[in-house]
Amino acid sequence: MLTSIILLSFVTLKEIQMQTNSELHQVSDIEHKIDLMSSELWLLQQYHDEDALTQTRVAHEELKALLDEELFSQNSKNTIVANLVRMNANIGALLDLSQKDLDSNFRHGITSPAGMLSARYNMTIQSMNEDLGKLERLAIKDSELSQRKILYAVVILLIVGSAVVLILTLLTLKSFSTNLNALTLGIKDLTKGNLNSRIEVKDTDELSVLAQQFNLMKRSLEETTVKKELLQLEVERQTKELQQQREEFQHQANHDSLTKLYSRGAFEEQMQTAIARCGRTNQSAALLFIDLDRFKVINDCHGHAAGDAVLIQIAQKLLKTVRSSDIIARIGGDEFVIWLEPIENATQVITVIHKLTEELAIPIQYQDLNLVIDASIGVSFFPIDAIELSSLLKVADDNMYKAKEIEGTTFQLTSKVTVGLSDAKMA
Template structure:
């Protein structure tokens, strides 16, 4: 409501401003026509010839046509425009006298017909300019009054609206607290084993509906004469079951169902905290991107069950090689990620990678078949290579593809990582 009031007020103020500008433009047009007529009259008084008179009549006719348009609707402005029309008509009469003066013998002097006409012209133009100034001031004043009324109305409506909103909020809060307190008392009674009490319902809001359902539940419990200890045991059993289900669902949502490692989404959440922690403590870390080679051939030759067995054994090898505080995730079919934190130098990371290479070199058993598999490992260092997860993943992924170009289980680092640690020994 308050937002609508503000928008309407802005729209109204804009319309008032546009009306004011339009009226000022109209006043400016009239002023321009009067100035044009004044200049033509000056030429007529200077040269007293037929051409000057024709031009003056044309200017007079243009001003007459403009004034006869319904430019304004306000009463006072209409009166001023009518006065301008009357004075313009007087100028037309004076122009007829100027025509006769041209046909007669021209005489100079302030008391001559030409002098008298010049004085009348000047007085009429001065009066028209004064009325034009009144018209302009009236347009500005009307705009100011309209804007002031709009602003006062908006302020009043906003104050009233705010008061109404505050009253409704307090009333809603009071009703909510009353119903919530009644529901709290009912729950406490239920916890004590009191099945006879009922929550008094006075409203039809959401909490009242909840209280009604709560009363129905207590009545059902009372009718079935469940004892307090049995009810408590049932509640404890259901609570424990729900907690176990919740933990299972949480574990399934955060872990890969096959390898029990972190899933991609859970790994990204863990990484946000880990990267922020490293940035805050100024520690270094490393991201290992591992892609298994020849995994598709195992699936094709021995079946998906063999591939699943390989993935499970690979996950166990990873868990046995790195620290318990490090983060391991399976992010794709045969893609794994390891986050090593903290590290002091690149040598530590290479040591871990060499252990992984040794583990990957050992054959894996599936039924009566020994399976061999290679891995390509790409490494990204925090903060040398990147300070964000997306950047680290890109660096590690690029290095992993470079490692794929070499046969066997290999790894690749970026060049700046090799010089980023002073004690790194790169073969």
């Protein structure tokens, strides 16, 4: 804006200068014509002949033609030009008188007609020269005044423009500083992990646009963080469920689904560890192989639901009878095994068997039925009968079949027990 004002002022000053030069040239032309007519009048006064008069008339007409043009736009200058036109017309009238004087007898002297005309000519030319000087001074004065106005206006506009620029600069600096401080605080909040705060945007400048983009970035980060946290929680939940399912599957793989006792595979794993432990510590242990009698009859007569109820209650009776450190498993339809560890003598095992017999003798309640179950128990001892699981199972299984030959709930030991243990109570 300031540059435009300065350029406009230069253009205006140039136009004023050109106008002044044009007016001065016009004044110069008028002055030239007046001087030419003055010269011709001097010749006319000296020689008083027809040629001098003719040349004077020519100069007079040229001056008249120049003055009749619209030379100036100001009224004050046109007034002076009008006065020059009037005086030029007076000279024309005087030239007519000079023509008459030439036609009459010419006489010299100041009081003669020629002398009077000469005086009138000189006075008119003098007046025209004075008006011409006024016109020239007026043109110069108007040019100076116009230039002074332009300069004053430019100075005022420059001062006002500079003040406006200064105010705008201060306001811009204040807005820039405010927005920059807000943006700095927003970045500090972001470095602290605060994604909820937002930068307050009031303006529409570049920093405000940047602040808006910063708010959008924080909102995107907040949404991403929330999604990440939700995803993490979902992963943790599913991991926990998978772990629970894995534990459930592992428990189901290691336990019988009906009785919740160890399954055959889990029992064999537990037994391998137990046998190795007894071998290291030189401890004795016993394996009870239990087969339920008349279970098939119950299944056939009362259904599988009754058979399942019998198996569940038998498992509870077994758990109730033995120690918590002993191992109990269901290895077949109605076959159970119990690993007793450690034992001191056969009497301790027989005591356990008697407890089992007492529990098994109690009828099992199923709906409105009292179901009686007998059991055949075969026993093998570690390490007297065997030191391997398969051998211990075979000995116990053989003894179980021997016990089946006897009515009721019975058990059977091997003959090695009575001679293999140093404790006399084993007999």
